[in-house]
Amino acid sequence: MTTGIDAQQVELYRCSVSLRTDWLLLRLTDADGVTGWGECSDAGPVGAVLRQLDGWAQDPLDTGAFTRTTLLGGLEQARADQAARRAGQPLWRWLGGSAPTDAAPSVELYANVSRASRGRAPAEVAATAAAAGAAGFRAVKLAPFDTPGGDRLADLGLARVRAVREAVGAGAEVLVDCRERLPLSELSRLLDAFAELRIGWLEDGVGVDRPEELAELRARTDIPLAGGEFAGTAEELKAVAGLLDIVMPDVKHAGGPSAVLALAAAAAGARISLHNPAGPIATLHSAHLAVQLPPEPLEYAFGEVPWRCDLLGGAERISAGRLTLPTGPGLGAEPDLRHPSVTPLWRGAADLAGACCPVG
Numbered sequence: 001m002t003t004g005i006d007a008q009q010v011e012l013y014r015c016s017v018s019l020r021t022d023w024l025l026l027r028l029t030d031a032d033g034v035t036g037w038g039e040c041s042d043a044g045p046v047g048a049v050l051r052q053l054d055g056w057a058q059d060p061l062d063t064g065a066f067t068r069t070t071l072l073g074g075l076e077q078a079r080a081d082q083a084a085r086r087a088g089q090p091l092w093r094w095l096g097g098s099a100p101t102d103a104a105p106s107v108e109l110y111a112n113v114s115r116a117s118r119g120r121a122p123a124e125v126a127a128t129a130a131a132a133g134a135a136g137f138r139a140v141k142l143a144p145f146d147t148p149g150g151d152r153l154a155d156l157g158l159a160r161v162r163a164v165r166e167a168v169g170a171g172a173e174v175l176v177d178c179r180e181r182l183p184l185s186e187l188s189r190l191l192d193a194f195a196e197l198r199i200g201w202l203e204d205g206v207g208v209d210r211p212e213e214l215a216e217l218r219a220r221t222d223i224p225l226a227g228g229e230f231a232g233t234a235e236e237l238k239a240v241a242g243l244l245d246i247v248m249p250d251v252k253h254a255g256g257p258s259a260v261l262a263l264a265a266a267a268a269g270a271r272i273s274l275h276n277p278a279g280p281i282a283t284l285h286s287a288h289l290a291v292q293l294p295p296e297p298l299e300y301a302f303g304e305v306p307w308r309c310d311l312l313g314g315a316e317r318i319s320a321g322r323l324t325l326p327t328g329p330g331l332g333a334e335p336d337l338r339h340p341s342v343t344p345l346w347r348g349a350a351d352l353a354g355a356c357c358p359v360g
Contacts, residue, residue, distance in 0.1 A: 007349050007350065008028045008029060008030050008031075008349070009028070009029040009030075009347070009348070009349055010026065010027070010028055010053065010075070010346070010347070010348060010349070010350045011027045011029075011344065011346065012024060012025070012026055012049070012050075012053065012344075012346040012347075013025045013026075013027070013335070013337065013342050013343065013345060014046065014342070014343045014345050015279060015335075015339070015341045015342050016341050016343070017304055017305055017341065018115070018117065018304060018305070020115065021041075021115060021301075021304060022041065022046070023039060023041045023278070023279030023280075023281070024041045024043060024046070024049065024074070024345075025037065025039055025074075025279070025281055025335055025342075026038045026039065026040055026074040026075060026077075026078050027078065028075070028078040028079060030082065034085055034086050035081075035082060035085070036077075036079055036080070036081035036082025036083070036085065036330065037077070037078055037081050037281050037330075037331060037333075037334070037335065038073070038074035038075055038076065038077030038078035038079075038081065038281065038282075038285070039074050039252060039278060039279055039281040039282035039285070040070050040071045040073060040074030040075075040252055041252065041278050041279055042070065042252065042253075042277075042278070043066070043067050043071050043074070043252070044064065044066060044067040044070070045067075046345065048064065048067045049071055050345065050346055052067060052068055052071055053071070053348065053350065054346075054348075066230075066253070069232055069254075069255050070252050070253050072255050072256065073250075073251060073252040073253060073254060073255045073256045073259070074252060075256070076255060076256020076257060076259070077251060077252075077257060077281070077282070077285045079256075080094070080095070080256065080257050080258075080285075081285075081330040081331045082330070084329055084330040084331075085329045085330035087329070088329050089329060090288070090325065090326075090327065090328070090329060090330070090332060091285070091288040091330050091331055091332075092105060092287075092288040092291045092292065092325060094330075095257060095261075095288060095289065095292055096292065097288075097291050097292045104324050104325050104326070104327050105291040106322045106323060106324040106325065107287045107290045107291060107295075107297075107298050107322065107323050107325075108138075108295070108297045108298070108321060108322050109297055109298050109299070109300040109318065109321050109322065109323055110137060110138070110139035110140065110141055110173070110175065110297040110298070110300065110321075111129070111132035111135075111137040111140045111141070111300055111302035111303075111321075112140075112141045112142075112177075112277050112299050112300060112301050112302060113125060113128040113129050113132055113140050113141065113142050113302055113303065114141070114142050114143040114146060114177070114277075115277060115301045115302075115303075115304050116128040116302060116303030116304060117303060117304065117305070118303070120146075120147045122156075122159045122160045122162070122163035123163060125142055125144075125160050125163060125164055126160075126163035126164050126166065126167035127167070128302070128303050129164040129167045129168050130167040130168065131302075131303065132168075132302045132303070133167070133168045133169070133172055135302075135321070136319065136321040136322075137300075137302065137321040138171075138172055138173065138297075138321055139172060139173035139174070139175060139200060139297055140164060140168055140172065140173070140174060140175065140302075141174075141175035141176070141177055141203075141299065142160060142161065142164055142174075142175075142176065143176075143177040143179050144156070144157030144158070144160040144161050144176060144178075145157040145179065145181035145182055146179055146181065153181065153182065153186075154182055154186045157181075157190075158190055158193055158194075161174065161176055161194065161197060161199065162193075162197065165197045165198075165199075170198075173200040174197065174198070174199050174200060175199065175200045175201050175203065175226075176194065176199050176201070176203065177203040177204060178202065178204050178205045179203075179204050180204050180205070180206065180207050182205075184205075184206060184213055184217060187205050187217070188217075188220055191220060191221045191223065194221075194223055195221065195223060199223060200224065201224040201225065201226040201245065201246055202217075202221070202223045202224070202225055203225075203226040203227060203246075203248070204226070204227050204229070205217050205225065205227075206227075207230075208227050208228050208230075208231060208237070208239070208240045208244070209236075211239050211240050211243065214227075214240055214243045214244075215243055218243045224245035224246060225243065225244050225245050225246070226244065226245065226246035226247075226248055226273070227240075227244050227246075227247070227248060228240075228244060228247045228248050228249060228263070228275075229248045229249070229250045229253060229275035230250070230253050231249060231254065231263055232253070232254050232255055232259065232263075233263075234262060234263065234265075234266035237263060237266050237267060237268065241268040242268065244267075244270050245270055245271060246270060246271045246272070246273050246296075247263065247264070247267040247270045247271070247272055248272075248273055248274065248275040249263040249272070249274060249275065250274065250275040250276065251274065251276070251282055251285050251289060252282055253275075257285065257288075260274065260289055261289065261292065264293055271294070271296055272293050272294065272296055273296040273298070273299070274286045274289060274293075274298055274299065275299060276298055276299040276300070276301075277299055277301045278301065279301075279308075279311075280308060280309075280311055280312050280315075280316045280333075280335075281312075281331070281333075281335065283298075283300065283316065283323070284312075284315075284316065284325070284326070284331045284332070284333060285331065286298055286299075287323050287325055288325060288331070298323070300318070300323070307341070310339065311335055311336055311339055311341070311342075312333045312336070313333070313334070313336055315332060315333035315334075316333070
């Protein structure tokens with residue numbers, strides 16, 4: 001399972017979604033005309049991504065390691081898609097997976113409701129969560145501390161979580177993403193309330209780059225702790241071994257599918273739930289990876305735009321909170337570049353030798 005490292009044509013497209021969100025999509029085309037798609041959304045400022053593409057051979061560039069790694073993640077996704085298409089196999093099979101031959105694999109999703117177009121008042125967040133429940137999602141995640149309001153941020157966040165729990169009922173799982181927005185002292189005073197609300201996990205209460213504080217949080221609560229969305233190496237996970245119940249590699253930020261599988265193998269018995277508040281290309285890549293791993297719901301950005309499924313011509317098939325993978329080679333889907341949200345940003349040749357690491 002390898003990919004080539006010859007010079008290829010690279011194209012970068014921006015898909016405008018909201019004031020908060022742009023999806024950045026990458027297409028590779030090799031000398032034989034075989035294409036592959038990846039996504040590097042949330043790589044940082046678009047200008048930094050363009051500078052990295054313009055001066056790929058220059059090292060270091062003034063883009064930062066995060067932009068570079070996330071861009072590499074998109075390129076590695078595209079290379080894997082390209083190789084699977086060349087082999088005539090669905091990406092999940094090319095990656096080494098197995099599934100019944102009489103049905104396309106599917107993965108369960110949970111709804112991230114924090115990127116939806118509704119407002120951020122507790123009642124508005126709860127309305128989005130209720131809509132996700134009505135659409136068949138059995139778990140919802142919110143980032144209750146991501147936007148301030150008139151109250152103290154901790155209290156406002158707790159009000160959002162309470163409203164969501166009431167909206168989805170006792171039978172649904174509520175997941176909380178702290179995004180490291182509160183100091184540990186502020187977060188600690190909410191732990192009893194979160195336990196009473198029976199939240200399914202507490203994500204990024206403390207980042208994996210602060211193992212001593214993470215250990216302190218671990219000692220203060222029995223709520224499952226999740227994190228690791230920006231982890232890129234096994235060493236980063238080893239530093240917090242035993243402190244996380246759920247490890248959340250991201251196919252973009254980790255550096256591609258091979259990196260995700262390596263992080264999953266290094267997770268020291270923790271559950272693996274892939275981080276993915278992303279567009280449909282990264283979502284399909286994550287789904288193809290998820291069928292290789294023990295079953296855990298995959299993150300899905302719920303309610304951002306009504307036309308999301310149109311971008312892939314209906315290939316993102318979601319019903320009752322499950323995503324069924326396309327059956328074609330590679331990802332099994334192509335973005336519609338004529339969609340009004342899509343703008344070409346960059347096109348050029350890039351010698352990926354030394355810049356990307358072959359999958360496999």
